[in-house]
Amino acid sequence: MKTSILAIAATMLATGALAEPVAPSAVSFNDGAVATSLSGQPGDATRGREIVGTKSLGNCVSCHAITEMSDVPWHGEVGPTLDGVADRWDEAQLRGIVANAKMTYDGTIMPAFYKVSGFTRPGDGYTGKAAKEISPVLDAQQIEDVVAYLMTLKEE
Amino acid sequence: MFKASQKLAIAALALGALVSAPAAWADEEADLIINGEKMDIRVEAPEGHPLDEILSGWIFRTDETQALETDDFDNPSFIFVEQAQEAWSTVEGEAGKSCESCHGDVAESMKGVRAAMPKYNEQAKDLWSLENYINSCRTERMQAKPWKWAKADMDAMVALIGLQSRGMPMSVKVDGPAAEYFKKGEEIYYTRFGQLELSCANCHEDNYGNMIRADHLSQGQINGFPTYRLKNTKLNSIHARFKGCIRDTRAETFSPGSEEFRALELYVAWRGQGLSIETPSVRQ
Numbered sequence: 001m002k003t004s005i006l007a008i009a010a011t012m013l014a015t016g017a018l019a020e021p022v023a024p025s026a027v028s029f030n031d032g033a034v035a036t037s038l039s040g041q042p043g044d045a046t047r048g049r050e051i052v053g054t055k056s057l058g059n060c061v062s063c064h065a066i067t068e069m070s071d072v073p074w075h076g077e078v079g080p081t082l083d084g085v086a087d088r089w090d091e092a093q094l095r096g097i098v099a100n101a102k103m104t105y106d107g108t109i110m111p112a113f114y115k116v117s118g119f120t121r122p123g124d125g126y127t128g129k130a131a132k133e134i135s136p137v138l139d140a141q142q143i144e145d146v147v148a149y150l151m152t153l154k155e156e
Numbered sequence: 157m158f159k160a161s162q163k164l165a166i167a168a169l170a171l172g173a174l175v176s177a178p179a180a181w182a183d184e185e186a187d188l189i190i191n192g193e194k195m196d197i198r199v200e201a202p203e204g205h206p207l208d209e210i211l212s213g214w215i216f217r218t219d220e221t222q223a224l225e226t227d228d229f230d231n232p233s234f235i236f237v238e239q240a241q242e243a244w245s246t247v248e249g250e251a252g253k254s255c256e257s258c259h260g261d262v263a264e265s266m267k268g269v270r271a272a273m274p275k276y277n278e279q280a281k282d283l284w285s286l287e288n289y290i291n292s293c294r295t296e297r298m299q300a301k302p303w304k305w306a307k308a309d310m311d312a313m314v315a316l317i318g319l320q321s322r323g324m325p326m327s328v329k330v331d332g333p334a335a336e337y338f339k340k341g342e343e344i345y346y347t348r349f350g351q352l353e354l355s356c357a358n359c360h361e362d363n364y365g366n367m368i369r370a371d372h373l374s375q376g377q378i379n380g381f382p383t384y385r386l387k388n389t390k391l392n393s394i395h396a397r398f399k400g401c402i403r404d405t406r407a408e409t410f411s412p413g414s415e416e417f418r419a420l421e422l423y424v425a426w427r428g429q430g431l432s433i434e435t436p437s438v439r440q
Contacts, residue, residue, distance in 0.1 A: 055369070062369040077366040078359075078373075109362065111352040121408040122351050128403035134351065137406075 021140035024099075024116045032104030033092040038114065039140035043148025051138065051146050058113065058138060058146055068153065079110060084155035095147045098138075113137045113146075188214050190226055190434070193323055199430035206361060212431050213374035216365070217440060221386065224438040233315060233384040233436030236308070236391050240316035243309065249300025255313075258297060263320055270318040271326060271433055274422050276333045283337040283418050285394075286314050305412035306399075311391040315382045318435030325432060326379050328425040337415075341423025344416055350407025356424075371440070376401075377428040378421065380437025387440060394421055 019040025027034055037043070051058040053072040060066075065075035066082045089097065097104050099114035114136045122131040138146065188195040197212035214222060224230050244255045244262050259265040274285040282288075290313055291302040303310040330338040345356045359368065360376035367373070382391040395412035398420060402409040410416040 059369070074367070074370040076368045078363050078368050109354070109358045111354070119351055119353065119407075120347055120349050121402075123403065123405075123407045123409070126403055126406060128399065128407075128409040130408040131351070137351065 024114050024136050027099055027114065029096055029100070029103045030092075032096045033090075034095040034099055035092045037140075037144050038095070038099065039144050041141060041144065043141075043144030043146070045145070045148040045152050047142075048145035048147070048149030051142055052149055057142070060146070063110070066153065082150065082153055084153060086151045086154045087156045091147060091151055094150050095143065098143055098146050098150070111137065114140070114143050183219075184215055186215075186222065188212065188222075188226070188432075188434070190322070191228055195323060195432035195434055196325065196430065197432065197434075202429070205427070206357075207375065207427065210428055210431055211364070211375050211377070212379060212428075212434065213377050213439060214380065214434065214437065216372045216374040221438060221440055225380075225434065231384065231436065231438055232389070233382070233391060233438065236312040236384075237316050237319060237436060240312035243313060244316065249294065249298035251297060251299040253298045255293065258293070262316060266317045266320040268321050268324055270314075270321040270435060271324045272328060274337075274418055274425065275329060276337070278333075281333075283334060283415075283422060285413075285418050285421055286317060287393075287413060288418075290314070290317075306393045306396040308390065311382045311393050311396075314393065315391055315436040318382065318433060321433040322435060323432050325430050326425055326428045328422060328429070330422065330426050334422060337419040337422050338426065340416070341419035341421070344420045345423055348405075349402055350405030352405045352407075354405040356401070356420075375427070376424065377431060378424050379428050379431040380434035380439070382435065383437040383439045385439050391436065394424075 019037075021039045022036075027038065049069070052060040052066070053069055055062070060082070061069060061072055061075045063076040063078035064080065064082045065077065068083070069075070085094070093104070097110075100112035101108045101110040102112060116134045116136055119134070122134055123129060124131045188197045195212070195214075197214055199210040201207045201210050214225060224232070228234050241262070247254045247257070255262070269289075270286060274283050274288075276282075277284040277288070280288075280292075284292075287303075287305050287310055290310065294300045295302050303313070328334075348355045348358065356376060359373050364373050364375045378394050378397075381394045381397070383397075384390070385392050393412065395414075395417045398417050399409045399412060
């Protein structure tokens with residue numbers, strides 16, 4: 001009995017209960033903010049921390065310093081520090097900034113992590129060759145994971 | 157404190173731990189003196205220039221990297237310069253000539269040439285980089301095969317010829333027929349390329365002096381090229397570096413020798429007007 005309930009629950013999770021991710025072209029920005037989860041699922045802050053600190057993933061520390069992440073070497077100075085970032089922005093605003101910061105700050109140097117069109121000479125990753133198909137730098141769940149991690153960066 | 161970190165860095169070097177050594181960021185007020193000759197590495201920008209002060213990339217490097225450029229015996233570029241010196245005197249091609257057959261002593265004939273590159277060539281009706289001139293000599297006068305851009309033979313010869321202008325100010329001509337290339341180069345400089353949507357200016361105008369991960373961003377000046385990079389232990393041409401930067405924006409690059417890169421070279425050279433030629437420099 002218990003087993004069958006678990007099995008049904010697992011099936012639901014694997015199919016109908018999972019919402020479809022919002023496509024990069026379909027993200028709705030409201031004053032730069034994105035209200036709901038792009039993947040339809042909550043983010044995982046632990047995975048988010050990994051993405052933020054890893055060069056081949058988000059590589060956020062390349063430009064932003066984070067005191068909490070001092071185990072990862074070489075934090076950049078191009079963008080503001082992310083210490084206390086969750087005191088300054090709410091979750092929807094942070095999601096919008098990570099997905100496409102230009103919707104919040106016009107002309108910002110920060111790349112858009114969930115965008116697939118409107119580029120000049122897009123490349124095939126870091127090969128220097130022309131892109132065949134463009135995937136966002138991070139997928140919907142990775143964006144959510146990063147946002148979940150950023151929401152832990154509170155000072156107040 | 158600073159001395160202590162220098163000592164640490166030297167100790168790390170002695171242990172052969174170059175890559176993981178804690179970087180000792182250099183004294184940004186230091187002067188660059190090569191073989192006893194002082195280089196102009198900080199130049200006041202003329203009116204209308206996009207920068208307040210024009211700064212050589214040498215300023216942004218670590219103490220250890222800086223030191224390698226101050227003496228030709230320590231500068232690894234000179235292995236390649238010596239190879240080019242040999243090539244200069246080597247007969248190649250159907251015409252039975254070497255560079256030396258027409259141009260004699262490179263130290264005499266090539267003095268000042270690099271400082272004015274790239275420049276508009278009236279006969280070709282095009283903007284030519286030093287590589288174009290070298291290949292024109294090879295194919296027309298020597299009847300030899302042209303060299304590929306951004307490859308070892310070419311980069312070494314560009315370094316040898318560039319060396320003959322060392323200490324002279326960068327002084328390219330951007331008016332007259334060069335003006336349209338200048339404009340095109342400027343446009344490329346400010347275009348946000350690739351999936352990361354980054355222009356040259358995003359890093360090298362707006363953020364020089366800042367760290368991006370472990371790299372200390374410079375103004376992207378080209379007065380030291382070709383440059384020996386510790387990262388790949390060879391000479392790197394201007395266009396190879398342009399290509400690498402554009403690739404890193406997740407973009408489709410332009411090719412070394414392309415009209416786009418020659419135009420960009422002219423524009424970037426202009427941004428460094430007045431800096432001493434440091435060719436061949438040493439960078440990270």
